[in-house]
Amino acid sequence: MSSVLYDAPGPKAKARHRMLAVLGILALAGALGYVGYKFYESGEFVPSKWEWLQYEQIQIDLAKAVLATLQAFASGAVLALVFGAIFAIARLSDHVWIRAFATVIVEFFRAIPLLVMIFLFYFGLPVAGVEMTPYLAVVLGLMLYNGSVLAEVFRAGVLALPKGQQEAAYALGMRKTQVMVTVLLPQAIRSMMPTIISQLVVLLKDTALGFLITYQELLYYARNLGSQGVFDRPIVPTTIVIAAIYIVLCLLLTWLANYLDKRQNRSKKHIDLDDDKKPDATLADAR
Amino acid sequence: MDVLFDNLDVFANGFYTTIQLFVVSGIGSLILGTALAMLRVSPVPVFRSAGTLYVTIVRNTPLTLVFLFFAFAYPRLDMVDLSFFMTACVALTVYTSAFICEVVRSGINTVPVGQAEAARALGLGFGQVLGTIVLPQAFRSVLPPMMSMLIALLKNTTIAAGFSVAEAGQIRSILSERGENQLLTLIFVAVGFILLVMILTSVQRTLEKRWSVAR
Numbered sequence: 001m002s003s004v005l006y007d008a009p010g011p012k013a014k015a016r017h018r019m020l021a022v023l024g025i026l027a028l029a030g031a032l033g034y035v036g037y038k039f040y041e042s043g044e045f046v047p048s049k050w051e052w053l054q055y056e057q058i059q060i061d062l063a064k065a066v067l068a069t070l071q072a073f074a075s076g077a078v079l080a081l082v083f084g085a086i087f088a089i090a091r092l093s094d095h096v097w098i099r100a101f102a103t104v105i106v107e108f109f110r111a112i113p114l115l116v117m118i119f120l121f122y123f124g125l126p127v128a129g130v131e132m133t134p135y136l137a138v139v140l141g142l143m144l145y146n147g148s149v150l151a152e153v154f155r156a157g158v159l160a161l162p163k164g165q166q167e168a169a170y171a172l173g174m175r176k177t178q179v180m181v182t183v184l185l186p187q188a189i190r191s192m193m194p195t196i197i198s199q200l201v202v203l204l205k206d207t208a209l210g211f212l213i214t215y216q217e218l219l220y221y222a223r224n225l226g227s228q229g230v231f232d233r234p235i236v237p238t239t240i241v242i243a244a245i246y247i248v249l250c251l252l253l254t255w256l257a258n259y260l261d262k263r264q265n266r267s268k269k270h271i272d273l274d275d276d277k278k279p280d281a282t283l284a285d286a287r
Numbered sequence: 288m289d290v291l292f293d294n295l296d297v298f299a300n301g302f303y304t305t306i307q308l309f310v311v312s313g314i315g316s317l318i319l320g321t322a323l324a325m326l327r328v329s330p331v332p333v334f335r336s337a338g339t340l341y342v343t344i345v346r347n348t349p350l351t352l353v354f355l356f357f358a359f360a361y362p363r364l365d366m367v368d369l370s371f372f373m374t375a376c377v378a379l380t381v382y383t384s385a386f387i388c389e390v391v392r393s394g395i396n397t398v399p400v401g402q403a404e405a406a407r408a409l410g411l412g413f414g415q416v417l418g419t420i421v422l423p424q425a426f427r428s429v430l431p432p433m434m435s436m437l438i439a440l441l442k443n444t445t446i447a448a449g450f451s452v453a454e455a456g457q458i459r460s461i462l463s464e465r466g467e468n469q470l471l472t473l474i475f476v477a478v479g480f481i482l483l484v485m486i487l488t489s490v491q492r493t494l495e496k497r498w499s500v501a502r
Binding site for chain 2: 007009021024025039042044108111113115119120123125201205206207208212219223235239242243250251
C-alpha cells in the first residue's frame with residue numbers, strides 16, 4: 001500500500017536513498033552507541049552488576065516472579081473472557097432494563113483508569129470491611145476493565161455477522177438463547193480472535209500495575225533485586241532482563257494471534273465480515 | 288460529600304497536574320507518533336525497519352516498566368536531569384507514540400489510492416504527497432481511534448502517581464494521611480476521570496461532525 005506514496009526510484013533517487021540509509025544507520029548506531037557508552041561509563045556493564053544472574057536461588061525466584069505474573073494473567077484473562085461474554089449477551093438482550101444495566105456497567109468500567117480501580121479494591125474496600133490481597137485486587141481490576149473492553153469486542157463481532165445467520169437460526173425454530181449461544185457467539189469469537197488476543201496482550205502488560213500495590217510479580221521482583229546493595233544495585237541490568245521477558249511473552253501471544261488469523265483465513269468455515277463493521281486488530285486500546 | 292469539599296484543594300491540584308501531564312504528553316506523542324508513521328511508510332527500507340522495531344518493542348512493554356526505566360535507570364546515565372513531572376511526560380510520550388503511529392499508519396491506508404497517485408502525477412515528492420495530500424485526509428478518518436488512544440493516555444497518567452508525581456492517582460495517599468475515608472476518595476477520583484473522559488468524547492463528536500468529509 002505504501003508504494004503508492006512514491007514513484008519507483010530512478011538511479012538518482014536510488015543513490016539518494018542509499019545515502020539516507022547510511023545516514024540513518026549512522027544516526028541510529030550513534031544514538032544507541034551513546035546510550036550504551038553512557039551505561040558503560042556509569043559502570044552498568046561491569047561483571048559485578050550481572051553476577052546476580054548466576055545465583056540459583058535468584059533464578060528460581062525470577063521464575064517464581066514470572067509465574068506470579070502469569071498466574072495473575074491467566075486468572076484475569078479467564079474471568080475477563082467470561083465477564084465479557086456475559087455482558088456482551090446482556091447488551092444485546094431484548095429487555096431494555098438488562099441492556100441499560102449492562103451498558104452502564106460496561107461504560108463505567110471502561111472510563112475509570114485501571115489503576116484507580118485496583119486502588120479502589122486494594123485501599124478502598126478494606127474501609128468497607130472487606131479483606132483484600134494484592135493478588136485479588138489486581139485480578140478483579142483486570143477482570144472488570146478488560147472484561148468490559150472484551151464485551152464491546154464480542155458485541156461488535158456479533159453485530160458484524162451477516163443477518164442471514166440469525167434469521168436462518170430463528171427460521172429453524174431455535175430459541176433466543178440457542179441462537180446466541182450455538183450460532184452467533186461461536187462465529188463472533190472466531191472472527192474476533194485477533195482482536196481478543198491483542199486485548200489479552202494488553203491484559204498481560206497490565207499485570208505490571210500490581211507492582212504499585214506490592215503484588216509480588218515480575219516488575220516488583222526486578223525493582224527489589226535492583227535496589228540490593230549486595231549485588232551492587234543492578235537496577236539497569238534487571239530492567240533490561242525484565243523488559244526482554246515481557247517482550248518475549250507478549251510477542252508469543254501476538255504470534256499466536258497472527259497464526260490463528262492465518263489459519264482462520266485458510267479454513268472454509270469462516271465468514272467474511274463487512275470490513276467497516278469489524279474493528280481493526282491493530283487498533284486495540286492502548287491500555 | 289465532605290471528603291470532596293473539605294479537600295477541594297487536593298482534588299483540584301491533583302486533577303490540574305493530570306491535565307497538564309495529559310496535554311504535554313498528548314502533544315508530544317502526536318508529534319512523535321506522526322513522525323514514526325512517516326518513517327514506517329518511507330521509501331528507505333532502513334527507516335521503515337527502524338520504525339517497525341521501535342513500535343514492536345514499545346507496544347510489547349508494560350507502561351509501568353517504561354516508567355520504572357525512566358524513573359530509576361535513566362538517572363544513572365547522567366544525561367539530562369529531568370524533574371519527576373518531565374520524567375512522567377517522557378515515559379508517557381515514548382509509550383503512547385507507538386500506538387499513535389499505528390493509528391496514523393492505518394489512516395494513511397484509508398486514503399483512496401487515487402489521491403496519492405494524482406499528487407505524484409502532479410510531480411509532488413514523497414514529503415509533499417504525505418504532508419499536503421495524504422496525512423490531512425488520514426487524520427480526519429482516524430479521529431475516533433485517535434481519540435480512544437488519547438483517552439487511554441489520560442487514564443495512563445495515573446501510573447505517574449506511583450513515581451512521585453502528585454496527580455489525581457496520588458490524591459488517595461495524600462488524603463489517607465489526613466485520615467479521610469479512602470473508599471470515598473477513590474470513588475470521587477473515579478468520577479473525576481469519568482467526567483474528563485466524557486469531555487473528550489464530546490470533543491470527538493464535535494470534531495467528527497466538523498471534519499467529516501463525503502467520499
